[in-house]
Amino acid sequence: xxxxxxxxxxxxxxxxxxxxxxxxxxxxVAADKGIEAGRVTGIGALADAELGYFDVETKExxxxxxxxxxxxxxxxxxISLRDGRVQPHLHVxxxxxxxxxxxxxxxxxxxxxxxxxxxxxLPGTLRREVDPEVRLPLLAR
Amino acid sequence: xxxxxxxxxxxxxxxxxxxxxxxxxxxxVAADKGIEAGRVTGIGALADAELGYFDVETKExxxxxxxxxxxxxxxxxxISLRDGRVQPHLHVxxxxxxxxxxxxxxxxxxxxxxxxxxxxxLPGTLRREVDPEVRLPLLAR
Amino acid sequence: xxxxxxxxxxxxxxxxxxxxxxxxxxxxVAADKGIEAGRVTGIGALADAELGYFDVETKExxxxxxxxxxxxxxxxxxISLRDGRVQPHLHVxxxxxxxxxxxxxxxxxxxxxxxxxxxxxLPGTLRREVDPEVRLPLLAR
Numbered sequence: 001x002x003x004x005x006x007x008x009x010x011x012x013x014x015x016x017x018x019x020x021x022x023x024x025x026x027x028x029v030a031a032d033k034g035i036e037a038g039r040v041t042g043i044g045a046l047a048d049a050e051l052g053y054f055d056v057e058t059k060e061x062x063x064x065x066x067x068x069x070x071x072x073x074x075x076x077x078x079i080s081l082r083d084g085r086v087q088p089h090l091h092v093x094x095x096x097x098x099x100x101x102x103x104x105x106x107x108x109x110x111x112x113x114x115x116x117x118x119x120x121x122l123p124g125t126l127r128r129e130v131d132p133e134v135r136l137p138l139l140a141r
Numbered sequence: 142x143x144x145x146x147x148x149x150x151x152x153x154x155x156x157x158x159x160x161x162x163x164x165x166x167x168x169x170v171a172a173d174k175g176i177e178a179g180r181v182t183g184i185g186a187l188a189d190a191e192l193g194y195f196d197v198e199t200k201e202x203x204x205x206x207x208x209x210x211x212x213x214x215x216x217x218x219x220i221s222l223r224d225g226r227v228q229p230h231l232h233v234x235x236x237x238x239x240x241x242x243x244x245x246x247x248x249x250x251x252x253x254x255x256x257x258x259x260x261x262x263l264p265g266t267l268r269r270e271v272d273p274e275v276r277l278p279l280l281a282r
Numbered sequence: 283x284x285x286x287x288x289x290x291x292x293x294x295x296x297x298x299x300x301x302x303x304x305x306x307x308x309x310x311v312a313a314d315k316g317i318e319a320g321r322v323t324g325i326g327a328l329a330d331a332e333l334g335y336f337d338v339e340t341k342e343x344x345x346x347x348x349x350x351x352x353x354x355x356x357x358x359x360x361i362s363l364r365d366g367r368v369q370p371h372l373h374v375x376x377x378x379x380x381x382x383x384x385x386x387x388x389x390x391x392x393x394x395x396x397x398x399x400x401x402x403x404l405p406g407t408l409r410r411e412v413d414p415e416v417r418l419p420l421l422a423r
Contacts, residue, residue, distance in 0.1 A: 001311065002421070002423065004408070004421075006319075006404050006405055006406075007405065011404070012406070013360075013408070013421070015420065015421045018415075018416065041321070041323065041358055042358070042369070043359055043360075043372075043373040044360050045336060045338075047338075069336075069337075069338045070372070071334075071336065071385070071386055071387060073337055073356070073358075073373045073374070073385040073386070074356050074358050074359075074373065074375060074385075075374050077356075091354070093375055093383075093385065095333075095335060095373075095375075095384075095385040095386050097335040097337065097344050098345050098346070099333050099335065099348070099382040099384040099385060099386050100384065101375060101384060101385050112335055112338055113338060113416055114413075114416065114418070114420050114421070116360055116371065116421060118321055118360075120395060121352060
């Protein structure tokens with residue numbers, strides 16, 4: 001992993017390297033740089049991603065794993081704190097050799113070629129708390 | 142809906158809540174905050190979205206509705222004024238439990254879990270005018 | 283093509299017009315404005331896009347062409363220099379009239395309705411160098 005810093009820490013570009021977990025890379029940079037509120041966007045390639053879909057009836061994520069390497073066509077998300085710990089919330093879209101797409105809430109995935117991820121630091125801290133109705137950690141004041 | 146303001150109104154994070162229309166939420170925040178030029182990105186979950194595809198032959202949108210709740214994998218777009226009124230232009234990608242994706246130009250959609258939407262304010266005003274050839278409101282000076 | 287400049291060149295909005303190549307438009311704006319490090323996001327509509335998927339075994343891109351006009355649902359990427367020349371690295375997701383999606387690494391594509399593309403300038407210069415293992419130009423110091 002290599003990190004470029006811009007404008008005195010207002011923005012970072014992270015080159016995530018082959019074999020590194022994308023979620024962990026974002027979490028590590030945020031923790032190292034003290035980012036407690038942030039925005040994340042990026043592209044790259046991802047292997048063996050575990051993605052989720054939240055079922056509003058059961059209030060649970062169904063999970064699926066996508067074997068092999070996929071283009072990371074879009075990574076969009078944010079960074080906040082949950083119970084004082086950095087919590088990236090990232091959604092991804094992946095593409096295969098037929099240009100077909102799959103996507104979901106990112107649980108894990110290994111960078112297979114490179115990841116080129118921007119992280120913007122927002123001033124202050126964003127927090128999450130489990131919402132009793134939705135049973136998910138939502139952004140909270 | 143809850144709104145976080147950063148850097149004296151240069152950027153907002155909007156938590157759109159279950160049951161709220163996503164287009165209307167973006168429009169409302171922009172109108173309330175006086176955002177006449179902006180950039181929008183975000184994630185979340187969306188139900189019963191009505192999406193469009195612009196047919197360059199007929200010069201009309203074909204529309205489709207996606208029943209049920211989908212992960213909002215990507216929301217990308219902008220804010221401008223049309224006839225003096227805030228006009229969000231938003232494209233979305235949605236994912237289901239099989240991790241399959243659908244997407245289009247967003248006409249409407251109800252947040253089903255949460256929406257986490259960033260809005261950047263740009264200085265000044267962006268305007269749209271209907272282009273006589275394309276027959277769509279394009280960004281104009 | 284029309285270009286709006288914000289905050290003394292820190293950010294641009296580019297309206298790419300029907301018939302213009304999207305890659306070339308981004309490259310041209312970056313070269314004209316001296317952007318040697320940047321972030322790109324956008325939406326629009328794209329015809330006859332040539333997209334790629336990088337095969338980690340053969341270390342080559344497989345390419346596919348998508349005939350006709352598609353909604354440009356998401357454009358995410360960055361700008362750097364390779365051998366001193368502006369090199370956009372852009373991934374796209376496209377949607378058709380059935381709201382089906384395809385996507386990949388963008389090689390070329392002609393704007394079919396409009397393109398609404400944001401380019402953020404980052405201070406300094408980002409460079410790429412071919413990585414001997416991956417055999418692709420990765421971000422490098």
